[in-house]
Amino acid sequence: AQAETYKIGITQNNVGVDSYQTTYEKAFIAAAEENENVEAVVLDAGGDVARQIAQIQDLIQQNVDAIIIWPTNGKAVVPAVRKAHQAGIPVIVTNSNIAEEGFDFIASFSGPDNITQGARSAELMCEALDGKGQIVQISGQPGYTTAIERAKGFEDRLPEVCPDVELMETQPGDWNREKSQRVMESFLVKYDTIDGVYAGDDNMGVGALNAAKAAGRAGDIAFVGATNFAVGYEAMARGEYYGSIYQSPVDDAEAALKTALDVLEGKDVPDLNYFDTPKITKANMDEFDKPVF
Amino acid sequence: MADTSKNAFVTWLTRNPIWGFIVLIFAFFSFSNEYFFDLQNFQNILVQTSTIGLIALGMTLVMINGNIDLSVGAVVALAASLAVDLQSWGVFAAWGNWAILPAVAAALASGIVLGALNGFIVWKTGVDAFIVTLGAMIGVRGLVFIYTREESFFAMNFAYSDFGASSVGPLPTLAVLFLLFTVATHLLLSRTVHGRNTYAVGGNRDAAVNAGIRVGPHMMINFMIVGFFAALAGVTLSSQMGAATPNLGRDYELWVITATVLGGTKLTGGAGNIIGTFGGVLAIGILRNGMNLMQVPAFYVLVILGMILIAVLFLDKQLNRRGKQELKT
Amino acid sequence: MADTRLKTIGELLARQGILIAFAIFLIGFAVFSDRFMTPENLATVIRQAAIIGVMAVGVTVVVIGGNLDLSVGSMLSFSTVLVVDLHDKIGPELAIVVMLGATLVLGAVNGFLVGVARLNSLIVTLGMLSAIQGLTLIYTGGKNVDILDQETTWFAIFGRGYVAGIATPIVMFLGLALFMHVVMAYTPFGRRVYAVGGNPTAAVFSGIRRSRLVFSTYLISALTTGIAALILGSRVMGSQNNVGQGYELLVLAGVILGGTSLLGGSGNILKTVIGVLILGFIQNGLLLMGYPYYAQWLVTWVVIILAVWLDIAAKRGRLLSPIA
Amino acid sequence: MMAPVPALRLEGIVKTFPGVRALDGVSFEVLPGEVHALLGENGAGKSTLMKTLAGMHQPNEGRIYIEEKQVEMRTPLEAKAKGVVLIHQELSLVEEMSAAENIYLGELPRKSFGRVDWKTLFAKAGEILTRLNCKFGPQTRVGDLSIANKQMVEIARALTVNAKAVIFDEPTASLTDAEKVVLFEIIRDLKARGVGIVYISHRMEEIFTISDRISVLRDGTYRGTLITSDTNEDEVTQLMIGRSLDLSRNEEHVEFGGVALEVRALSCGSLYRDISFHVRSGEVVGFYGLVGAGRTEIAETLFGLRTPSSGTVLLEGKEVRLSSPVDAIANGISLVPESRKEQGLVLGMNCRDNITLPQVDDLTAGPFVSDGAELAIFEQYRDRLEIKTPSWRQAVKNLSGGNQQKIVIGKWLAMRPNVLIVDEPTRGIDVGSKAEIHNLIRELARSGYAVIVISSEMPEVLHVSDRVIAMYSGEIIREFTAAEVNEDNLVQAISGIRAEKVA
Ligand SMILES: Nc1ncnc2c1ncn2[C@@H]1O[C@H](COP(=O)(O)OP(=O)(O)OP(=O)(O)O)[C@@H](O)[C@H]1O
Ligand SMILES: Nc1ncnc2c1ncn2[C@@H]1O[C@H](COP(=O)(O)OP(=O)(O)OP(=O)(O)O)[C@@H](O)[C@H]1O
Ligand SMILES: [Mg+2]
Numbered sequence A: 001a002q003a004e005t006y007k008i009g010i011t012q013n014n015v016g017v018d019s020y021q022t023t024y025e026k027a028f029i030a031a032a033e034e035n036e037n038v039e040a041v042v043l044d045a046g047g048d049v050a051r052q053i054a055q056i057q058d059l060i061q062q063n064v065d066a067i068i069i070w071p072t073n074g075k076a077v078v079p080a081v082r083k084a085h086q087a088g089i090p091v092i093v094t095n096s097n098i099a100e101e102g103f104d105f106i107a108s109f110s111g112p113d114n115i116t117q118g119a120r121s122a123e124l125m126c127e128a129l130d131g132k133g134q135i136v137q138i139s140g141q142p143g144y145t146t147a148i149e150r151a152k153g154f155e156d157r158l159p160e161v162c163p164d165v166e167l168m169e170t171q172p173g174d175w176n177r178e179k180s181q182r183v184m185e186s187f188l189v190k191y192d193t194i195d196g197v198y199a200g201d202d203n204m205g206v207g208a209l210n211a212a213k214a215a216g217r218a219g220d221i222a223f224v225g226a227t228n229f230a231v232g233y234e235a236m237a238r239g240e241y242y243g244s245i246y247q248s249p250v251d252d253a254e255a256a257l258k259t260a261l262d263v264l265e266g267k268d269v270p271d272l273n274y275f276d277t278p279k280i281t282k283a284n285m286d287e288f289d290k291p292v293f
Numbered sequence B: 001m002a003d004t005s006k007n008a009f010v011t012w013l014t015r016n017p018i019w020g021f022i023v024l025i026f027a028f029f030s031f032s033n034e035y036f037f038d039l040q041n042f043q044n045i046l047v048q049t050s051t052i053g054l055i056a057l058g059m060t061l062v063m064i065n066g067n068i069d070l071s072v073g074a075v076v077a078l079a080a081s082l083a084v085d086l087q088s089w090g091v092f093a094a095w096g097n098w099a100i101l102p103a104v105a106a107a108l109a110s111g112i113v114l115g116a117l118n119g120f121i122v123w124k125t126g127v128d129a130f131i132v133t134l135g136a137m138i139g140v141r142g143l144v145f146i147y148t149r150e151e152s153f154f155a156m157n158f159a160y161s162d163f164g165a166s167s168v169g170p171l172p173t174l175a176v177l178f179l180l181f182t183v184a185t186h187l188l189l190s191r192t193v194h195g196r197n198t199y200a201v202g203g204n205r206d207a208a209v210n211a212g213i214r215v216g217p218h219m220m221i222n223f224m225i226v227g228f229f230a231a232l233a234g235v236t237l238s239s240q241m242g243a244a245t246p247n248l249g250r251d252y253e254l255w256v257i258t259a260t261v262l263g264g265t266k267l268t269g270g271a272g273n274i275i276g277t278f279g280g281v282l283a284i285g286i287l288r289n290g291m292n293l294m295q296v297p298a299f300y301v302l303v304i305l306g307m308i309l310i311a312v313l314f315l316d317k318q319l320n321r322r323g324k325q326e327l328k329t
Numbered sequence C: 001m002a003d004t005r006l007k008t009i010g011e012l013l014a015r016q017g018i019l020i021a022f023a024i025f026l027i028g029f030a031v032f033s034d035r036f037m038t039p040e041n042l043a044t045v046i047r048q049a050a051i052i053g054v055m056a057v058g059v060t061v062v063v064i065g066g067n068l069d070l071s072v073g074s075m076l077s078f079s080t081v082l083v084v085d086l087h088d089k090i091g092p093e094l095a096i097v098v099m100l101g102a103t104l105v106l107g108a109v110n111g112f113l114v115g116v117a118r119l120n121s122l123i124v125t126l127g128m129l130s131a132i133q134g135l136t137l138i139y140t141g142g143k144n145v146d147i148l149d150q151e152t153t154w155f156a157i158f159g160r161g162y163v164a165g166i167a168t169p170i171v172m173f174l175g176l177a178l179f180m181h182v183v184m185a186y187t188p189f190g191r192r193v194y195a196v197g198g199n200p201t202a203a204v205f206s207g208i209r210r211s212r213l214v215f216s217t218y219l220i221s222a223l224t225t226g227i228a229a230l231i232l233g234s235r236v237m238g239s240q241n242n243v244g245q246g247y248e249l250l251v252l253a254g255v256i257l258g259g260t261s262l263l264g265g266s267g268n269i270l271k272t273v274i275g276v277l278i279l280g281f282i283q284n285g286l287l288l289m290g291y292p293y294y295a296q297w298l299v300t301w302v303v304i305i306l307a308v309w310l311d312i313a314a315k316r317g318r319l320l321s322p323i324a
Numbered sequence D: 001m002m003a004p005v006p007a008l009r010l011e012g013i014v015k016t017f018p019g020v021r022a023l024d025g026v027s028f029e030v031l032p033g034e035v036h037a038l039l040g041e042n043g044a045g046k047s048t049l050m051k052t053l054a055g056m057h058q059p060n061e062g063r064i065y066i067e068e069k070q071v072e073m074r075t076p077l078e079a080k081a082k083g084v085v086l087i088h089q090e091l092s093l094v095e096e097m098s099a100a101e102n103i104y105l106g107e108l109p110r111k112s113f114g115r116v117d118w119k120t121l122f123a124k125a126g127e128i129l130t131r132l133n134c135k136f137g138p139q140t141r142v143g144d145l146s147i148a149n150k151q152m153v154e155i156a157r158a159l160t161v162n163a164k165a166v167i168f169d170e171p172t173a174s175l176t177d178a179e180k181v182v183l184f185e186i187i188r189d190l191k192a193r194g195v196g197i198v199y200i201s202h203r204m205e206e207i208f209t210i211s212d213r214i215s216v217l218r219d220g221t222y223r224g225t226l227i228t229s230d231t232n233e234d235e236v237t238q239l240m241i242g243r244s245l246d247l248s249r250n251e252e253h254v255e256f257g258g259v260a261l262e263v264r265a266l267s268c269g270s271l272y273r274d275i276s277f278h279v280r281s282g283e284v285v286g287f288y289g290l291v292g293a294g295r296t297e298i299a300e301t302l303f304g305l306r307t308p309s310s311g312t313v314l315l316e317g318k319e320v321r322l323s324s325p326v327d328a329i330a331n332g333i334s335l336v337p338e339s340r341k342e343q344g345l346v347l348g349m350n351c352r353d354n355i356t357l358p359q360v361d362d363l364t365a366g367p368f369v370s371d372g373a374e375l376a377i378f379e380q381y382r383d384r385l386e387i388k389t390p391s392w393r394q395a396v397k398n399l400s401g402g403n404q405q406k407i408v409i410g411k412w413l414a415m416r417p418n419v420l421i422v423d424e425p426t427r428g429i430d431v432g433s434k435a436e437i438h439n440l441i442r443e444l445a446r447s448g449y450a451v452i453v454i455s456s457e458m459p460e461v462l463h464v465s466d467r468v469i470a471m472y473s474g475e476i477i478r479e480f481t482a483a484e485v486n487e488d489n490l491v492q493a494i495s496g497i498r499a500e501k502v503a
């Protein structure tokens, strides 16, 4: 039988803010275009929860077949998701999950596990410092799920794997390389010994690296990030950057679309559809393509 | 007679070009998008604009006063967090749905108190409202993060978000609330002594002082009003979402000011009205909704919105220029 | 008539309220953190403040001329992205020229709309804020841009280099501020900007080409934003599409902290420098003291208001405002 | 006969501003039912004294009595409550509000819920406006009113309370003769009801028409009080400025040069039509007419601020295009504009910079403005026009009204123009300076400038002009030589009675 055409709406978190999201969007559109049974409605919430909720309303209004949502905030979107659920539209959450309270209303989650990512970064840090040292953390923008989860995963795991590594201070770098560079400059003034820096993503990590290099202290410090960026990958190749977490936006986007189609076609899908985000260091970087962002 | 009423209408329209513009984009979206012209969608537009709209009502008063309030976005976040979090407190456990009431009351009170604080500082120190509220914009956001410990809150009680999604007759409750407050603020501004004094204080502060109007307390009241509206917007927004996040309301101040100025309120004070502000809010709401429905890519939405803002202003200027007899200054 | 040439010390101090506020903050931080007053830290703060500072120099001119420029934040994003992206494609020299040219074009659009078409500067520049942000995203498709060869490019001089032992951003910031101060305080052009900001109608009646003048103030703020983009791009060696987001308000805060009136017609570039530095030192000082970010925000709230309050209280000679 | 209790009495008032001792122990009283004129040069302290009375300034020393009871006036409202109303020299109105609201500003009648009682408001305001013979209704937006009508709204305010004393600070500066008549009726009416009136003006003829007594201030000190019926202009002037003035009309004969400015069939929409005239160098041409006759608009056109719909302008025989003030200035035209606050001054700027503003480009040493050159110009015109200011650094907004006007005049004289146009040049200027300005205008003319004087004051026009052009409603009605012109035919010409056009 001829497969019917599905109209799938997606509301993304904040496309302009970083390359990951942009690449994700491109990959999603490409995947949707490749599949002639899919008509995609691609929206961007611009980081604003309220706008995302309005977009969900608009999508319900348009009576799409399925909604994919990249939550700007895991808790705040729950009622809107519930509304879509009540309207009989299956909701697939992508990239970062919504709060537990909303699990009843979604068909599936597809994406990376940020808590695990944070934990893996802690393990990397541990490795890099041989289990002993003083470190600082530069976290993502306060109040955003990814930032919170990665920090939590890192902070919970660190004392488990190496109790002798001391996290001295955490300040937000707002996913912004320049801001992170500024924060690191102040850290460098403040602390005579810094053995490691954990940054919520490589973009910020490279900012911290910039600051340390300018102060001539980069050699003493191990940099660990997350979401491996091209600049992080290169710095790793040069041996300036210890490690990161490899996460491909293309995998992320394709997994989301596939999950949505599986749901629409009535296949059985797991509630939590994590795709793997492995550790990447100089030692194993050859196994990975250089990120395109 | 008919002729003069028609002329009066034309004059009114040239003085409030925003309404002409609304008709224009309304027609445009109705013809170019199948989902736009639909009662449900109109309700969506009203609900979606109600957040910015409520704040803009208060902002109109403050701006007519010759002041400005940049802290509204942060107040939205604070009030939303309070409203959502407090209703789940243990002390209200036995209250059932009624727990929403003290939570909302506390949220609204926080807005009024912060407004009073802004107003009091402006009054007593004489520091420009721009600086006072710019400080508050940063500081109140700090309060939000302290209170929420960076967490988002989620209303366990779906009655709260059901209220946000409920209807009064054919209209969504939030839209009705917005319309009611629009009318109330319009009456306040045009019919009451306080409202009239708002124009006096902004139009000519010396004259107001000389006439014995107590400018300081007067301005403080208007700051409290905008604080109240920002808090109310936080409450309605959080009831739409059934949740609150500490980053809620970022950039709102800019959009509120934009809508208010589009509606004809002068930054220098002394001029403006609620009907115009309502138009300004609606214009932005329709544009956003229409472009969403038409799936204009996000990047282009920014460019188009920016250009349209300027175009409306340009139109206004063209319509209201007195022609050749104007002095070339 | 009394001779006012005999200025009392009190009067002199009254004019410099903001300096007093500045000194108080510096002393306060020095007491609480022993790292604060080190030359190393002071240099770091000024270097960090340079980006906002350079922009604030230009925006001060716009504000003295009686207008606002809120578009500088997204203009900074645009210019940084452009110069960084072009750096690897056409080489640093051409990239800089193209970037400055494009930035000036944006400034000219602002200038035309506000100066010649006489549209409300707040809305025009808010509109431009949005439009330029979109433009940047369209240009990059939303991707970050990076300079690959960070180690050898001479472009590093703007953000990372040193001139006679002083960090280039500091030299550029203070040099530009000094230059602009001289222009505003001692040249006919500066005088005309004050006149147009103070009373545009009277300025036209005095034979000043108001449209052209306002236009040129926007060119200046675009130029300084372009220069800030050089520093930023070179410092980071890469750029996101939203690097400048929110800078417009920080820049304006610095300008107003420096005592420039939003009504136009008054203001002082050197005091803008102080205003910007106060903001920079607050951030840095609180970070050194180890406050969490939200506490920093609270303190910023208090300090901004206190600084301006001190400044105007000194000017009017009494603490509380005379508003009834 | 027992001396009546003064409605108002001031004793030993001292008021200082930074660098200025504006009032130095002034005493002053007003009896009920008297019109007490207050005279003095610009900056003598008249407005300051009255503001002290009305609660807008707090005196450093001195006492205020109302009906011999000592009072304090902490705010304008308190003063009003105690029966003292000040009608400001500078308009103090809210443009966006209706006339009625402005009249009752701060005391709008209320209904329940803080609502404005519009009916009462409009009724009461309407009544007062009718009493003032005003042609506009209480609902008119003040921004839409002419300056004269705005003044009437100010005056109407005084009639809302049961005032014991009403102070008029230069109320007639922008009124037409007809409006002036109405104002005087109001003053007589108030007087008849036992209200004490303080009347400040620089126009002698008004003082002698309306006042009962005259007090004189000079440099912030009290100089004495005269009974109006027992004195004359000369004596008052003596007291004010320490010398007497020659206020005769212009009868000297000068040889004029060639035609400096010629205007041919100039029209500008509905503002004025078919205007032709010429001015020779060395000649002063007066433009007389009612407010709204189109004189200012002609001046603005000549200064490049308006685009004429047809007609030509020739300077020294050559046709010129004047499309902006820049052009006009380059062609040697100066305009002292009608409204000093809006058009003439940058109020927040200091005195020196205001004066040098149009020529700041030429006062340079290298790329910089030359301090010395600027100061030299400032000092030259400060001395020549006797501008009273504590220093060149003083912001012009802190100068007295008359001194502000002198700054504007100084600014344009300093341009050494070929054609000088002055629009209402002596509005708010004291008699001494007025004479000085008149002399200056004549002196300038004699040294070869062509001068156009636009004025609504007949004595001024008669005094300075070699030729008078009378305008009515956008057209030139008649031209007079100095020999022909007199008050009667001038009045006749501008009242719209079409007289034979004299070429
Ligand atoms: N009838 C009019 N109504 C409103 N604005 C006008 C009118 N005529 C001209 N203008 C505006 O006023 C400006 C005149 O301003 P100004 O005198 O400062 O000249 P300018 O434009 O700077 O001169 P130039 O372009 O030659 O340098 C014109 O540029 C135009 O934008
Ligand atoms: N706010 C002020 N700050 C400083 N000086 C002031 C202020 N107000 C008035 N003065 C000064 O006080 C003196 C008296 O001014 P005032 O306005 O009383 O004069 P006036 O007699 O009303 O003059 P005019 O006839 O020109 O109106 C002037 O020298 C003026 O410069
Ligand atoms: Mg006076």
Ligand SMILES: [Mg+2]
Binding pocket: D291, D292, D295, D296, D297, D338
């Ligand atoms: Mg006139």
